[in-house]
Amino acid sequence: MKVEIYKATDQHANMPNYDEAQENLSWDEVEKAFSWYDTGKINMAYETIDRHVHDGYGDKIALHYKLDDDIQSYTFKEMMENSNKAANVLKDIGVKKGDRVFIFMARSPELYFTLLGALKIGAIVGPLFEAFMEKAVKDRLENSEASTIITTSELVGRVPVDELPDLQHVVVVGDQVDEDQINFRELYQDASDEFDIEWLDKEDGLILHYTSGSTGQPKGVLHVQEAMVQQYISGKYVLDLKEDDIYWCTADPGWVTGTSYGIFAPWLNRTTNVVVGGRFSPESWYDALEKLKVTVWYSAPTAFRMLMGASDDIIEKYDLSSLRHVLSVGEPLNPEVVKWGMDVYKLRIHDTWWMTETGAHMIVNFPSLDIKAGSMGKPLPGVEATIIDDQGNELPPNRMGNLALKKGWPAMMREIWKNKPKYDSYFIGDWYISGDSAYKDEEGYFWFQGRVDDVIMTAGERVGPFEIESKLVEHEAVQEAGVIGKPDPIRGEIVKAFIALREGYEPTDELKEEIRVFVKNGLAAHAAPREIEFKDSLPKTRSGKIMRRVLKAWELDLPAGDLSSMDDN
Ligand code: 6R9
Numbered sequence: 001m002k003v004e005i006y007k008a009t010d011q012h013a014n015m016p017n018y019d020e021a022q023e024n025l026s027w028d029e030v031e032k033a034f035s036w037y038d039t040g041k042i043n044m045a046y047e048t049i050d051r052h053v054h055d056g057y058g059d060k061i062a063l064h065y066k067l068d069d070d071i072q073s074y075t076f077k078e079m080m081e082n083s084n085k086a087a088n089v090l091k092d093i094g095v096k097k098g099d100r101v102f103i104f105m106a107r108s109p110e111l112y113f114t115l116l117g118a119l120k121i122g123a124i125v126g127p128l129f130e131a132f133m134e135k136a137v138k139d140r141l142e143n144s145e146a147s148t149i150i151t152t153s154e155l156v157g158r159v160p161v162d163e164l165p166d167l168q169h170v171v172v173v174g175d176q177v178d179e180d181q182i183n184f185r186e187l188y189q190d191a192s193d194e195f196d197i198e199w200l201d202k203e204d205g206l207i208l209h210y211t212s213g214s215t216g217q218p219k220g221v222l223h224v225q226e227a228m229v230q231q232y233i234s235g236k237y238v239l240d241l242k243e244d245d246i247y248w249c250t251a252d253p254g255w256v257t258g259t260s261y262g263i264f265a266p267w268l269n270r271t272t273n274v275v276v277g278g279r280f281s282p283e284s285w286y287d288a289l290e291k292l293k294v295t296v297w298y299s300a301p302t303a304f305r306m307l308m309g310a311s312d313d314i315i316e317k318y319d320l321s322s323l324r325h326v327l328s329v330g331e332p333l334n335p336e337v338v339k340w341g342m343d344v345y346k347l348r349i350h351d352t353w354w355m356t357e358t359g360a361h362m363i364v365n366f367p368s369l370d371i372k373a374g375s376m377g378k379p380l381p382g383v384e385a386t387i388i389d390d391q392g393n394e395l396p397p398n399r400m401g402n403l404a405l406k407k408g409w410p411a412m413m414r415e416i417w418k419n420k421p422k423y424d425s426y427f428i429g430d431w432y433i434s435g436d437s438a439y440k441d442e443e444g445y446f447w448f449q450g451r452v453d454d455v456i457m458t459a460g461e462r463v464g465p466f467e468i469e470s471k472l473v474e475h476e477a478v479q480e481a482g483v484i485g486k487p488d489p490i491r492g493e494i495v496k497a498f499i500a501l502r503e504g505y506e507p508t509d510e511l512k513e514e515i516r517v518f519v520k521n522g523l524a525a526h527a528a529p530r531e532i533e534f535k536d537s538l539p540k541t542r543s544g545k546i547m548r549r550v551l552k553a554w555e556l557d558l559p560a561g562d563l564s565s566m567d568d569n
Pocket of ligand 1: 211257328331332333357376435450451543
């Protein structure tokens with residue numbers, strides 16, 4: 001397959017240099033940026049907010065929150081005071097260090113105040129997507145034995161209080177609050193805006209993100225305070241956050257991207273952070289980029305594909321000239337999307353690869369590197385990545401295998417909540433096994449192939465679904481595609497594609513044949529889907545990943561496993 005290369009240009013000359021960082025970066029040195037270097041103690045909320053006030057940046061804008069035409073802005077000093085108030089409310093009702101405190105609300109300034117306030121007490125925060133229904137909420141609170149949930153009048157009905165014996169405090173943000181619930185706003189009004197932060201060790205708990213596997217219950221991935229070391233440095237190097245940047249990460253805090261890079265990385269770097277409420281539409285997103293003059297923008301392939309599907313007239317209505325750096329995460333970034341980004345934004349979209357479990361960036365298109373469209377880039381300086389076989393042997397370049405990471409990066413999860421065997425199963429010797437298959441080329445660039453269990457074996461050929469999906473979305477009629485291996489008595493598996501069409505295209509047999517031939521001629525005969533099925537939309541997680549296991553379950557008439565992370569909108 002021909003690889004498009006987008007070279008680093010003069011524009012990137014003053015961005016962080018990969019080779020220098022590779023040579024100079026040591027985690028011990030980065031740690032010196034934080035207070036435990038002097039005091040031996042730490043607290044994420046202090047390092048993200050309060051310290052900037054003490055350093056003389058209290059008047060700098062920390063947060064722009066935009067909902068439709070309304071923009072609310074808060075300085076670092078106001079963030080400090082508001083989170084102090086929230087911390088006082090929580091402490092007064094009895095929340096303690098180490099408690100699991102869940103936050104279940106739509107993006108709003110109060111979400112950020114309460115999250116930071118809980119951290120100031122030393123609680124472990126568990127963010128939930130607002131779209132979760134009762135069972136998803138229950139599973140997570142039950143598993144983690146949460147003491148507290150902070151939610152809204154609209155959502156509190158989905159918290160099955162009677163079935164959660166450990167849950168002591170139901171804190172409701174809103175105007176209609178029942179007697180047996182804690183009325184946040186009422187207590188908040190009178191709360192002091194000063195608070196004595198709970199000083200913690202770097203191994204103390206920070207955040208608990210639940211992620212869904214292909215089977216069984218969602219698992220609680222625990223991160224600790226030390227994660228800040230890597231979140232800070234990747235914010236500085238990979239997001240290239242600088243003094244005057246206005247940064248927007250589009251992810252919800254229910255997804256790890258929305259905390260590591262929607263809260264921690266930008267504020268550790270003292271950056272002005274943008275949060276946009278409400279629903280996605282190309283107009284509302286471009287409006288946010290224009291109005292807030294966003295300079296650094298971090299989003300996901302599914303969003304870029306939707307923007308790509310919108311008509312070109314829309315983008316022409318907006319002034320996006322403030323943008324200088326664009327990044328992507330969550331799913332493979334199709335070369336077609338990178339090409340489109342060059343056309344419409346005149347910028348390279350920098351793909352980044354990492355996982356809930358890794359807590360921060362692991363493989364990235366570092367700003368100063370040439371981009372090979374379709375590649376995830378190279379390991380973050382300080383991180384060692386490789387490809388190994390199932391026995392743990394390292395494989396030479398261009399061989400597909402398990403993407404593995406050498407233990408010991410600061411943002412690594414420390415625990416799967418109450419499930420040691422599960423945690424241990426991630427490792428072979430010193431290698432953390434990601435569950436993704438990939439290969440590395442001669443120049444050290446990594447190429448994603450699929451989740452290990454998604455790789456297709458057809459007539460003895462091993463094909464990664466991503467390559468085929470990327471080809472499919474190059475076809476003008478295709479909005480999105482998900483590809484699976486369907487069992488076949490002769491070929492082992494055949495390639496089957498589920499396709500959502502762009503507006504204006506009819507799902508005909510002729511179109512199926514045209515698409516098949518398009519892949520055959522553009523990629524390889526064995527990669528051309530033998531079966532194509534058109535769907536109105538594809539099943540996706542809330543973070544935008546196409547759920548191939550659901551496609552497979554549809555196909556085979558099997559149970560689809562835990563679906564709490566599925567976006568049902
Ligand atoms: C941050 C995040 C992790 C899984 C990961 C992989 C997929 C993430 C990717 C990517 C290809 C990228 N993934 N980034 N695949 N290219 N740049 O997404 O965490 O929700 O835990 O998902 O997402 O399969 O293993 P999480």
